[in-house]
Structures are given as C-alpha cells and as structure tokens.
Amino acid sequence: MKSYLQEGTTIASWLTTRDHKRIGILFAIAITFFFFIGGAAATVIRLELATPQADLVSNDTYNRLFTAHGVIMVWLFLIPSIPSVLGNFLVPLMIGARDMAFPRLNLTSWYVYMLGGVIVLLALALGGVDTGWTFYTPYSTMFSNSWVAVTLLGVFVVGFSSILTGLNIIVTVHTLRTPGMGWFKLPLFVWAIYATSVILVLATPVLAITTLLVIAERLWQIGVFDPAYGGDPLLFQHLFWFYSHPAVYIMVLPAMGVASEIIPCFARQRIFGYRFMAYAILGIASIGFLVWGHHMFVSGQSVAASMVFSLLSFMVAIPSAIKVFNWTATLYRGSIHFDAPMLYALGFVGLFTVGGLTGLVLASLSLDVHLTDTYFVVSHFHYIMVGGSVMAYFGGLHFWWPKITGRMYADTWARIAAVLIFLGFNLTFFPQYLLGVQGMPRRYHTYPPEFQVLNLLSSSGAVVLAVGYLLPLFYFAWSLRPGGRIAGANPFHATGLEWTTPSPPPKDNFEQLPEPPQEVYGYDPAKDPRHDPARGGAMAAEPVR
C-alpha cells in the first residue's frame, strides 16, 4: 500500500496537498526555518551579554535583536509548533478519521502562515522593530522609529493562520471521531490540542484587533491608546495580554499533551488519573483567561485589580500541579525506559515545574514589584517555553518520527542531544534567576561588572544548547537515507490509534476505520514487551521492531 509520502512526489503535489499529514510537514519545515532565525538573534544577544560592556552591537540594534527574537520565537515558532505540526499530523489519526474537517482550509492556514512569516521577515530586512515583542504603547504607537506597522501586519496575518487551524481542530474533534470513540477514550494529546484550539479561536482575534489599532494609530493617528485624544495606553496592555497570557497556554498545553503520551508509553503504565488530567487541561485553558493582569502589576493598573489577578494566577497553578503529580505518579512502579522521547518528556516535567514555581513567585504582588522586568522574568518564561514547550516538541518529534517518516533515528545520538539540551538549558537559564533577584534588568545590552560571571555562565550554556539543538538535524536527516533503519508500525509498543496503521501511514490513514481501544492507555508494566523472556529477559537497548 502506498504511503502518503509516495502519493505524488513533485513539489506541486506538496504545495497543493489537502493531506493533513503533508500539511503538518510543511509547517514543520517552515517553523524550523524560523526557529533558526530566532536562534541566530539569541546567539548575538548572548554574545553581547558575555561581557558587561556594550561592545558588540549598539543599543538600538540590541533592541531590534531581542524584539526579533521574541516576535519570531513566539508567533512564528512556538505557537504553531506542536498544534500545527504534531496536531495536524496526529489528531485525525488519533481519533480514527481520514483527515481534518476542512482539508482545504488547512492548506490555506499554511499559506496564510507563510504570508505572515514573509511579511515579518520583510520588516526584519527593512531594519526590524525596537519595541520588544510586547509592542507597548505609547512607544510603539508614537515614538518608535522602526517598522512597527509592517511587523504587526505580519503578526496579524499569522494570527489568522492560528485561528483557522484552531477552528479546524475543534470541528474535527467534535464531528469526526470514529464511531464508539467517546470523549473519555480520547488520548490526552487530543484533549490538549482541542483545549489549545479553543484558546486559539477565542484569544487570537483580540490580538488581531489590537494590532490593527496600533497600525491605525501609527499611520493615521487614530489614537485609541493616546491620552491626548482621551484614550488609554493601558487599554493596549489589557487587550494585548488578554491574548498573550492565554497564548502561553497555547504554547504549554500541547506540550503537556505530548508528555501525557510519552510518559505512559515509556513507563509501561496507564496514565494516573486520566479524568483529572482531562479536567485539568480544561481548567488550565479556562482559568488561563482570567490572569492576564499579572503582566501589568506595575503598569498603573489598580491595586484592587492586581490583587484579583494575583489570586487568580495562584489558582491557575493548581491544575498544572495536578498534572505534574499525575505524571510523577504514572512513573511510580512503572517499567521505565530512558529512550530519547522519555528523556525529553522527563526533562519537560522537571523544567516546567521549576518554571511554574517561579511563576508563583512572580504572581505574588510584592515580589513582582522587585522582580518585574528583571532577568527573573526572562528565566521564568524560558523555563516554561524552552525547558517546557520546546523540550516537549522535541520529545514529540522523536516519539512520532517513526510514524511520520517510517524510519528510526539513532537512539544513542538522540539521547546525547537530549542530555546536551537539558544541561545546556539549565546552564543558560538558571543563572538568570540569580541575576534577576540581584536586580539585572531585562532588555539591556550592558550591565554592571559584578553580573559578569553569571552572564558568562549563561552565554556558555547557550553554546551547549545550540549544539544540542543542531544535533537532531543530523541524525534525523541521516535516518532518511536510502537504506536507513525502517521502523515498523509500532516500534515503541504504544497504545493509540495512530500506531495501528503502517509507518508511514497511507494517504487515507486507515484501510478500514479502526475500532476505538477498550481502554485509552492500556499499558501494563508486568507485560512489558521489552522484557520479553524469549529474548533472555534482557532489556532491549533499542526499540523492538
């Protein structure tokens, strides 16, 4: 049977595809490209910050660099990463469908994303933006002498792509589940992508209108945020953060979904507390809409509102904590294997926990007054977004690579990369917590000499991290060579409907529509196939084929 990769091998067949699997790969290529551009900006930033003096770039260039890094990494990499790559590829497979509800809309979403990405790149080429990825008014509307309107137009367009993807996933999960697959038989990855899609649909439009208003104020002085006309600069922040806080849950919920697939598989144990995990996903998505003011504690927001937002921000930690407890409990008495996907998933849980705890620190009003706009904040969100989401994305790539490509990568190299990423990440970002507590402000390209040691440690860590991120390019590419190792349909003995179809799957996913499983994570540590007595009881170092 032909796989989806063999149905048409011309570029045109890829650019006009309606196959959700190919569209997932199109997104993967695009976001990888942007990841390296955003990473290049980060490289220059860390190079500059290795020494206290402002000796590498001017302050204006530095502003444009961290803005470019933020804009690209958030909107062109992280937000589409798991939903548009893994979500697109896997959700129809996991629910037993042949494709998404709106296949042509899916392809449109990719083209819209590319258009937005090109516009952002154009703005960068023209000289970039110096406002920070947060575009606070009145600087962005009145004083910045950079390409704000063009960049925001790009962001607006990319946002549309997110909305279309989210819409597609919501309708797909509601209407195309294979008969018999009730909501509580769905893998948690599907729950996570579904909740993410709800956020995408409800929050992104607010960002969209806000970008249009900033563009209007820059071009035509239509000053909704301008006090001289009766407007309010803080209104921008309310509208911006109403999107951008749920946006961080767009970035982390899919990562949690990935972890919930990997950990049961490599602990050979059903997920602990499946229903609580599903409700926690919904809880995070809903409470996540109630906390945006915690980005505005020192902005001039009223103290009463700040207290409300602080309390709500503490509450959103509860479902996240439930998930961390349940992942840990899933490991208990499991039959644990440390394959590369598992290393990434465990790294995710640990680093997300650290990031989450520091989030609680920042949610405390009094502490935030000291820590806001310092490197403590920078480290907090990088722990979640990089230590959390990016690690989980890599974990997902490693877990489902055999399914997507039909090939198996070299697990040893993959584990080396995972360890390098974990160590490099901590070396890069842990010193930044200390710098933040000591008062080093963010978005400055120079600092007092007493901060140099920690900054140098951080920049060194970035080198290790970069090596870790580059390694997969090589061993993934190597796995695709003619004569590379073929992966079977289910190399990791995982549950889930995506593993019941060949690797790579045929164009229509299933020869005949699958029956949903009896139990959604039907693992049993006592029946670990990799502890097969027929193989002399030895634990296989490589996935059994």
Place this chain on the structure above:
Amino acid sequence: MNEREFKRHAFKLLLAWLALLVLMLSSLGSAYLSLGVGNLIAGVAIATVKSSIVALLFMRLARSSATVRLVAVVGIATWLLLAGLSGVDYATRSRQPAAFQLPRQLPSLAPEQEPR
C-alpha cells in the same frame, strides 16, 4: 420542509421582521427621552432582544445542536470576561487629577564642564 411547514416558518419570519423594526423604532424613540443611565440600558437591552430574535429564529440557534449553542455562549461569555475583568481595573483606579503644569527645567546632573 413541506409547504405547510414553510408557510408557518415564513409567517414567523414576517412577524420577527416586524418586531425587529418596532424594536428599532422604540430604541430610537427612547433616545429622545431623558432617562440618564436608562438610555444606555434601554439601548443595550433592546439590542439584546433584537439579537436574540436574529440568533434564535433567523440563525436557528433554538433548534441547533448543544455544541453549536455552547460555542455561541462561550464566545459571548469570553467577551464579557474581557470587558468585565478589565473593567475591574478601570472601576477601581484612583483618579488624582493634577492641575496642568508647565515643564520645569531641572538642574543638570552632569558635573560642571569647561565651555567648548
């Protein structure tokens, strides 16, 4: 739908259309009365009733699946959340208006320098 159902439905649409026009005119009329905050309430309330007619009858929300109705409710609720919770900030900000002041020239912080 068959002919009888169609005629019944068309009649409902006609009544709804007339109701919408009447509501529109009453909204217009109420604006000319001095009701203080009642003007705002009347305007929004009448608009809500009109929208309900359009949503429930024209858009057939009354006969749609539970999922569709949930989508509509969640959309509206999210907007209410945005407006409401930002409203908490605006409602509780203290206003301390100051009289307009001309900018003052502060003494320079730089050490005295030789004039170039």
Place this chain on the structure above:
Amino acid sequence: MNANAAAREHPHDAGGREPPREIGQLGMWVFIASEILFFGGLFVAYVYGRSHWPNGFAQASRHTDVVLGTLNTGVLLTSSAVIALAVACAESPAFRRWTARLLWLTAALGVIFIVIKGMEYRKEWHEHLFPGPGFELDAGGAQLFFMLYFVMTALHALHLAIGIVGVSLFAWATGQAKSWAPPRRIDIMALYWHFVDVVWIFLYPLLYLVERHS
C-alpha cells in the same frame, strides 16, 4: 454512537455523499465566536471611552446622522429576514425557485447599506468630524468617539462587503443550479450574514443613540 462494525458510517466515509450539515455549521459558528472577540476588542475600547467621557461621547454622537443610521438599520434587518426566507426556500421543494431572487435581494440591500454609509462618511468628512488636526468638536473624548465610530463602522462595512460578494456568488450559483451551492451551504453563508447584522444591531444604539434628548 453505534459501535457495531457493520453499521459504521464515518462522516468522512460517506462514499462521496455530502458530509453532514453539522460540520460546516459548527465551523461557521466557531468562526462567528472568533469574530465576536475580534469586534469585541473595539467594543471594549468603546466601553472604556463612554464610561470615561460621557459628555464627549454624547456630544459627538449627536453629530451622527440618525436618519440615515436608522434607515440603514432597517435595511440590514430586512436583509436578514430576506436571507432567512431564502434559506427556507432553498430547503422547500415548492419554493426553491425563489431562492436565487431572494439572495440577490439580500445582496442588493447590502449594497444599499454601503451606499448610505458612504453618504454618511461624506457628510462627516465635510463637517470636519474625521479625527485629525481639523477636528470640529472640542469636548474631551469626542474625537475618541469618532475614532471608534470610523474604525467600527469601517470594519463592519468590510465584513458586509465580503458578505455581499459571498451571497452574490451563491445567488448566481443557485440560479445556475451549480452543485457547490446546496441548501446547507446557503445556510452557512446566511449565518455569516446574520452575524454581520447582529454587530450592527449593537453598533446602532451605541453610535447613534448615545444622547439625543437635549
């Protein structure tokens, strides 16, 4: 859902038949929810403006053309009723032949709305009510009102224009008995049209009727 293998009828496996109505309808409602939040940002800005500058908003609102605005509201409400009737016709064999004409009428009413709106804009331009250096009114917040007025009505008009194009396409396709314009798709287009109407239903009192009684 029936898990009996013999009775398995997957929506996507309908053997070339039309997918169920629910898929398109749910998709349009999800889109409408996103649009509620899209326009919603502007409505929040309005709530801010009106609560902080009640006098400025009142004074500015009196300078909108209440006659043309009310007329336009009537036009749009009528167009909603017309397209609802068109959908009913499309679903009724006895009256199917009226569908195309009613859709054309809907689009025509939409065009009338845009024309009247254009007349209002022209009038407001000549009265120096466009935000900018020559703005006519001096009450605090009056300029903010007109900023929101133009942005909100322009965004609404843009959505309406897209609706007019869509409805016209469906009107043409129905007249030509094209297969891509079955009743369920007309229904989906109509949902979009009704949503645009609902946005205007709220814009009307908020922009034209802030305070008309002095």
